[in-house]
Amino acid sequence: MIASSIRLGKIAGIEIGVNYSLLLIAALVTYQLYAFELPQRAPGFSESSYLVYGVFGALLFFASILWHELAHSLMARFYKIRVRRIVLFFLGGVAEIEQEPRKAHQEFWIAILGPISSVVLGGLFLGAGSLIGGATVMAEVFFWLGLINILLAIFNMIPGFPLDGGRVLRAAIWWISGSYLRATRWASYIGQGFAYFLILSGIVSLFVNTLLIGSALWLLILGVFLLNAAKGHLQSAHVRVGLSGISLGELVRNRMPVDASWPLPYAIDMMAVGSGGVASAAPVVRNGQLVGVLALETLQVLPRLQWGGTRVENVMVPIDRVRAVEAQRDLYEALQDEDLRQQPYLLITDDRRPIGFLSQRDIMNFAERRLRST
Numbered sequence: 520m521i522a523s524s525i526r527l528g529k530i531a532g533i534e535i536g537v538n539y540s541l542l543l544i545a546a547l548v549t550y551q552l553y554a555f556e557l558p559q560r561a562p563g564f565s566e567s568s569y570l571v572y573g574v575f576g577a578l579l580f581f582a583s584i585l586w587h588e589l590a591h592s593l594m595a596r597f598y599k600i601r602v603r604r605i606v607l608f609f610l611g612g613v614a615e616i617e618q619e620p621r622k623a624h625q626e627f628w629i630a631i632l633g634p635i636s637s638v639v640l641g642g643l644f645l646g647a648g649s650l651i652g653g654a655t656v657m658a659e660v661f662f663w664l665g666l667i668n669i670l671l672a673i674f675n676m677i678p679g680f681p682l683d684g685g686r687v688l689r690a691a692i693w694w695i696s697g698s699y700l701r702a703t704r705w706a707s708y709i710g711q712g713f714a715y716f717l718i719l720s721g722i723v724s725l726f727v728n729t730l731l732i733g734s735a736l737w738l739l740i741l742g743v744f745l746l747n748a749a750k751g752h753l754q755s756a757h758v759r760v761g762l763s764g765i766s767l768g769e770l771v772r773n774r775m776p777v778d779a780s781w782p783l784p785y786a787i788d789m790m791a792v793g794s795g796g797v798a799s800a801a802p803v804v805r806n807g808q809l810v811g812v813l814a815l816e817t818l819q820v821l822p823r824l825q826w827g828g829t830r831v832e833n834v835m836v837p838i839d840r841v842r843a844v845e846a847q848r849d850l851y852e853a854l855q856d857e858d859l860r861q862q863p864y865l866l867i868t869d870d871r872r873p874i875g876f877l878s879q880r881d882i883m884n885f886a887e888r889r890l891r892s893t
């Protein structure tokens with residue numbers, strides 16, 4: 520995840536953020552336009568007009584990336600998949616989509632809409648350029664933007680993760696074969712292959728011409744970034760497949776409540792009896808009403824010698840500080856939900872009736888055990 524350093528606001532309810540690394544690129548793009556592109560394309564104009572249109576072009580360049588990410592985001596929203604935010608950074612943009620699409624065709628359309636929207640925007644810029652016409656600086660900025668957007672679409676369609684082309688490829692194999700894991704494996708391997716190719720090109724171009732150090736570094740950074748992403752996607756696909764079809768309710772071990780008035784050592788004994796091995800958390804009741812959770816983790820701050828004189832109610836976490844989740848909720852989905860992940864404990868309910876608690880550690884332990892055994 521890329522840190523969003525500056526918040527620009529919201530578009531269609533989606534937060535737009537910019538990472539500081541983008542400012543460096545903005546300066547580079549402006550300089551490229553001001554010093555090379557525009558004077559070459561439209562010679563004979565003043566320095567200041569190259570500079571003004573350089574800044575203008577750089578701004579529209581980032582607006583183009585934003586437009587591309589918005590296309591992905593709005594398509595995701597169409598499928599009721601939440602988009603947390605869009606972050607622009609030095610390698611482009613990322614739309615942080617809350618969860619992976621459930622169906623192949625959803626992933627296909629979410630992925631392909633980015634490049635399509637870039638081609639459309641590129642066409643509009645080229646059209647604007649020819650409407651303005653002549654070898655003016657303004658027309659040339661639009662021609663440059665048109666070209667850049669089309670190149671952006673082509674680059675994104677390279678069939679390797681995490682580029683759009685990789686997603687399109689995965690969706691296609693997934694659609695045809697029905698196997699999400701196999702599709703991800705193929706898309707990941709091709710993505711890794713492409714990343715190694717970039718890294719190698721970077722190294723070779725360093726040896727061929729040391730003046731190319733800028734573009735060589737660029738290739739290396741991009742290659743390493745793509746390599747990590749391609750590997751990461753395969754890993755998360757394994758997690759998804761390994762954990763799918765399990766509900767949170769299946770993880771709840773201790774359903775036996777302890778009483779708020781019980782002495783702590785007695786309550787802990789009862790937790791051990793009730794679950795065959797001490798459960799990490801148990802519901803606390805008073806007069807039959809659920810009032811809190813007794814969590815072993817919170818006892819670590821309490822010296823063992825004081826346990827004897829302590830009652831459950833003195834150390835429990837009150838129920839209003841615990842988030843309730845239905846037992847049918849899918850484990851994999853819960854792991855992806857950032858709000859849930861920030862809760863130390865979850866109250867698991869069945870038809871709104873509390874059946875037990877899960878600590879974040881319970882969930883992680885279970886997931887790890889499960890993934891090791893698959």
Ligand SMILES: [Zn+2]
Binds near residue numbers: 587633
């Ligand atoms: Zn894209």
